[in-house]
Amino acid sequence: MSSASKALELLSLFTLTQPEIGLSEMCRLAKRDKATTYRHLQVLEKAGFIEQNTTSKRYRLGPALLQLGRMREATVPRKEGAETALVVLAEKTGETAHVSVLSGTTMFALISRESPQHSTRAVIDVTKFPLHATASGVCAVAFGPDDLFDLACNDLKTYTDLTPTTPEALQALVADTRTVGMARSDGRYQRDINSISAPIFDQTGLLAGAVSVASVASRFTPELESIIQTELMAASRHITKSWGGIIPASIEKAWLHATSPHQELDTTS
Amino acid sequence: MSSASKALELLSLFTLTQPEIGLSEMCRLAKRDKATTYRHLQVLEKAGFIEQNTTSKRYRLGPALLQLGRMREATVPRKEGAETALVVLAEKTGETAHVSVLSGTTMFALISRESPQHSTRAVIDVTKFPLHATASGVCAVAFGPDDLFDLACNDLKTYTDLTPTTPEALQALVADTRTVGMARSDGRYQRDINSISAPIFDQTGLLAGAVSVASVASRFTPELESIIQTELMAASRHITKSWGGIIPASIEKAWLHATSPHQELDTTS
DNA sequence: ATTGATCGGTTCATATATCAAACCGTTGTT
DNA sequence: AACAACGGTTTGATATATGAACCGATCAAT
Numbered sequence: 001m002s003s004a005s006k007a008l009e010l011l012s013l014f015t016l017t018q019p020e021i022g023l024s025e026m027c028r029l030a031k032r033d034k035a036t037t038y039r040h041l042q043v044l045e046k047a048g049f050i051e052q053n054t055t056s057k058r059y060r061l062g063p064a065l066l067q068l069g070r071m072r073e074a075t076v077p078r079k080e081g082a083e084t085a086l087v088v089l090a091e092k093t094g095e096t097a098h099v100s101v102l103s104g105t106t107m108f109a110l111i112s113r114e115s116p117q118h119s120t121r122a123v124i125d126v127t128k129f130p131l132h133a134t135a136s137g138v139c140a141v142a143f144g145p146d147d148l149f150d151l152a153c154n155d156l157k158t159y160t161d162l163t164p165t166t167p168e169a170l171q172a173l174v175a176d177t178r179t180v181g182m183a184r185s186d187g188r189y190q191r192d193i194n195s196i197s198a199p200i201f202d203q204t205g206l207l208a209g210a211v212s213v214a215s216v217a218s219r220f221t222p223e224l225e226s227i228i229q230t231e232l233m234a235a236s237r238h239i240t241k242s243w244g245g246i247i248p249a250s251i252e253k254a255w256l257h258a259t260s261p262h263q264e265l266d267t268t269s
Numbered sequence: 270m271s272s273a274s275k276a277l278e279l280l281s282l283f284t285l286t287q288p289e290i291g292l293s294e295m296c297r298l299a300k301r302d303k304a305t306t307y308r309h310l311q312v313l314e315k316a317g318f319i320e321q322n323t324t325s326k327r328y329r330l331g332p333a334l335l336q337l338g339r340m341r342e343a344t345v346p347r348k349e350g351a352e353t354a355l356v357v358l359a360e361k362t363g364e365t366a367h368v369s370v371l372s373g374t375t376m377f378a379l380i381s382r383e384s385p386q387h388s389t390r391a392v393i394d395v396t397k398f399p400l401h402a403t404a405s406g407v408c409a410v411a412f413g414p415d416d417l418f419d420l421a422c423n424d425l426k427t428y429t430d431l432t433p434t435t436p437e438a439l440q441a442l443v444a445d446t447r448t449v450g451m452a453r454s455d456g457r458y459q460r461d462i463n464s465i466s467a468p469i470f471d472q473t474g475l476l477a478g479a480v481s482v483a484s485v486a487s488r489f490t491p492e493l494e495s496i497i498q499t500e501l502m503a504a505s506r507h508i509t510k511s512w513g514g515i516i517p518a519s520i521e522k523a524w525l526h527a528t529s530p531h532q533e534l535d536t537t538s
Numbered sequence: 539a540t541t542g543a544t545c546g547g548t549t550c551a552t553a554t555a556t557c558a559a560a561c562c563g564t565t566g567t568t
Numbered sequence: 569a570a571c572a573a574c575g576g577t578t579t580g581a582t583a584t585a586t587g588a589a590c591c592g593a594t595c596a597a598t
Contacts, residue, residue, distance in 0.1 A: 003555065003585070004309055007273035008316045011337060019344035023575055033557050038576065040273055047277045048397075049337075051372040054473055057575060061341035063370045063377040066348065067396050068280060068318075069338025072330035075288035079335065101332045103320040108332040127336050128317075204323055272555070272585060292546055302587045307547065326546065 006032065007040040011049060011061070016125060020058040078209075079111050081242030085211070085235040090115040092231045093213050093224070096122040099200070099239065100129055100136040101209035102144055105151050107136050110209065122193050122214035132156050132170050133163045135185040135197035136210040141170070142177035143199040143251070144207040149174065162188045181254030182232060183210070187217060194220040196228050198236040201245035208243055211235045275301065276309040280318060280330070285394065289327040347478075348380050350511030354480070354504040359384040361500045362482050362493070365391040368469070368508065369398055369405040370478035371413055374420050376405050379478065391462050391483035401425055401439050402432045404454040404466035405479040410439070411446035412468040412520070413476040418443065431457045450523030451501060452479070456486060463489040465497050467505040470514035477512055480504045 013021060013029045021029065027037045041059055044050045048064030073079055082099045089097040090113040098112035112124040131137035131152035141148045153167045164170045177183040183197040195214045202208035213228045233255050240247055282290060282298045290298065296306050310328055313319045317333030342348055351368045358366035359382040367381035381393040400406035400421035410417045422436045433439045446452040452466040464483045471477035482497045502524050509516055 001584095002308065002312050003272035004276035004312045005316065006556095007276075008312065008318065012316075014337075014340060014344075016340065016343055019340070024573075033559090034575085035558090035577075036556055039271065039555085043271050043274045043277065045373050046375075047274065047281075048372050048375055048377050049277065054475060060344050061337060063341065063347070063372050063379060064396070065334060065337040065341045066379065067338075067377065068283075068330060068334040069336075071283060071285065071288070072332065072334045074285055075283070075329050078332070103317045103332050104314050106315075106317055108317050108336060110332060110335065127333070206323065293544070303546085304548075304588085305586055308585080 006030075006036070007043055010037070010040055010044065012127065014050075014061050020053060020056065020060045022056075022058040026059070078243065082111055082211070082239050085238040085242075086111060086113040089113070089211070089213065089231050089235045093215070093228050094118060095213050095215040095224075095228070096124060097211070097213050097235070098124045098136075099209060099211050102140050102207055105145075105148060107131065107134070107140050107210070118216070118219070120216055122190075122195075122216060124214065130155070130157060130159070130189065132173075133159050133185065133189040135183040135195035135214075136212050138170075138173050138177050138183040138185065139197040139199050139210040139212075140207060142174045142183060159189050160187055160191045162186065162191075164188065179254060180257075181251045182229060186220075192217045196225070196232060198232040199251065200236055200240050200243065201247060202240075203244040205245065205248065208240075208245060211239055275299075275305070276312055279306070279309055279313065281396065283330050289322060289325065289329045291325075291327040295328070347512065351380055351480070351508050354507040354511075355380060355382040358382070358480070358482065358500050358504045362484070362497050363387060364482050364484040364493075364497070365393060366480070366482050366504070367393045367405075368478060368480050371409050371476055374414075374417060376400065376403075376409050376479070387485070387488070389485055391459075391464075391485060393483065399424070399426060399428070399458065401442075402428050402454065402458040404452040404464035404483075405481050407439075407442050407446050407452035407454065408466040408468050408479040408481075409476060411443045411452060428458050429456055429460045431455065431460075433457065448523060449526070450520045451498060455489075461486045465494070465501060467501040468520065469505055469512065470509050470516060472513040474514065474517065477509075477514060480508055 010026060010030060013026060023034065023038055023041065027034050030037060041050065045052060045062070048062045050059045051062040052059050078101060086097050086099060094115045094117035096112060096114045099110045100107045101110045107129040109124055109127055109129065114121055114123065129136040131141050131148060141152050152170060156165045158165055164173060181198070185195040187193065193214050194217050195212055197210045197212040199207050200209040200211055211232060213232060215224065215228065237247060279295060279299055282295060292303065292307055292310065296303050299306060310319065314321060314331070317331045319328045320331040321328050347370060355366050355368060363384045363386035365381060365383045368379045369376045370379045376398040378393055378396055378398065383390055383392065398405040400410050400417060410421050421439060425434050425439070427434055433442060450467070454464040456462065462483050463486050464481055466479045466481040468476050469478040469480055480501060482501060484493065484497065506516060
């Protein structure tokens with residue numbers, strides 16, 4: 001593991017529930033020694049990626065991140081194009097909708113939108129989606145670059161008793177995803193969350209991300225599923241268009257067959 | 270120079286005018302060799318800090334920055350509290366207003382707001398403000414931690430023929446800044462830009478940042494200066510309050526004397 | 539087709555960072 | 569006063585990063 005990546009890894013230890021971390025605590029979280037961790041923190045602080053709370057001596061994320069985030073959005077305006085579609089999606093389904101982007105070999109959470117319709121709802125608090133256990137991740141494996149499958153197989157971490165833990169199990173999910181043009185994750189990442197994900201494409205025709213709806217399992221009826229699927233297709237088309245891409249014909253075809261699976265299961269030949 | 274800092278430095282090479290950079294180009298900009306730079310880019314890409322344009326092979330800022338930026342704003346909501354004051358400031362002065370934050374020993378640009386009133390206006394396109402040559406920087410030296418003065422003296426880079434290049438010259442600016450409670454930079458950073466800056470404080474009573482107005486020198490009349498000063502005080506009070514801090518009594522006292530300097534210069538004793 | 543320039547990416551002695559562990563001074567608790 | 573935990577520093581054997589030179593691919597001009 002390179003030095004730089006070790007330093008960067010420290011940044012991902014900050015969470016919404018633990019936004020300030022002291023030196024010793026950070027060593028425990030990162031499982032590293034104090035000397036190096038301290039040097040890394042110094043470097044990160046000097047670059048403005050973290051700053052130290054002058055009274056508590058603990059560290060928190062720094063102002064340089066805002067800068068770079070703004071610059072990123074100016075360079076590649078992803079949020080902009082996804083926001084409106086996400087609002088509609090959350091509203092029409094009454095569930096939590098979110099968009100993730102594929103960068104390299106990782107699915108990053110980009111933006112999420114909760115629907116106020118129900119008091120219990122899914123909350124997207126992760127920053128990276130495991131490729132094998134989430135709908136977004138499986139979507140990436142199914143429609144993204146070929147190397148993702150092997151990569152996902154190298155890290156089949158178990159999250160729930162439903163998480164696929166063998167390459168074969170994952171392959172089955174991927175195959176299913178390809179036939180319907182959407183990925184599902186029924187409690188494979190979090191026990192009581194059912195998710196459905198549709199792919200988003202960019203101008204090169206490659207997968208750019210995924211738009212998903214995460215629903216609480218207890219209210220996940222076939223009717224709701226049907227609504228979610230329909231709205232996901234609309235959202236995917238909208239976002240893909242706004243990102244300058246087009247939906248591949250193969251996906252559109254798969255969607256045609258998948259729209260009303262409960263009435264027309266027999267039409268697939 | 271540590272490995273991690275070298276990698277992080279690469280991120281600051283991306284600008285709005287050059288949002289995509291290839292490997293060789295980056296080596297030139299960073300003045301480093303290709304092998305190491307390439308490895309650093311790999312690390313940054315894997316962490317999602319940059320991503321590679323699949324067609325042009327060039328690199329651009331990545332989605333992880335959006336995440337971290339969002340998380341930073343969630344933990345330390347700085348922009349939120351500064352935004353409204355900045356809009357008012359830009360509107361009332363007709364000039365470009367911006368807020369910078371002190372993190373460690375660096376003044377970072379946080380947010381800027383241009384006034385559409387004039388077709389020529391100052392544009393804030395830097396990410397870090399030199400301590401000795403900008404109003405924001407001098408503000409930090411004058412009202413911030415003591416070590417900033419020595420630090421600023423170690424890097425007295427010349428930007429224009431008016432840039433202070435000796436510790437004595439800087440000390441004079443700092444002294445003046447302390448008596449009026451605001452910092453000025455008349456063409457010391459950019460030849461035709463006059464800036465005035467007021468300090469912002471946080472809950473610990475320490476300097477947290479600065480709010481500034483950058484005006485085009487040719488229309489910088491005493492009347493405009495007076496307006497800017499008045500509005501800066503209001504903005505500083507507003508932002509300081511929203512950041513949970515209070516303006517030190519010494520600053521408020523200095524401001525009292527400085528409000529109408531053209532009529533009451535003789536009242537200072 | 540050949541040259542030459544430039545690109546993204548790789549190799550291998552050598553310089554540098556890393557880590558465990560012990561240490562220091564401070565702070566807050568018992 | 570004793571103690572424990574904190575942030576931060578030092579040590580020296582060991583793991584890792586570094587960079588000049590190198591490679592093959594691409595492209596423009598001859």
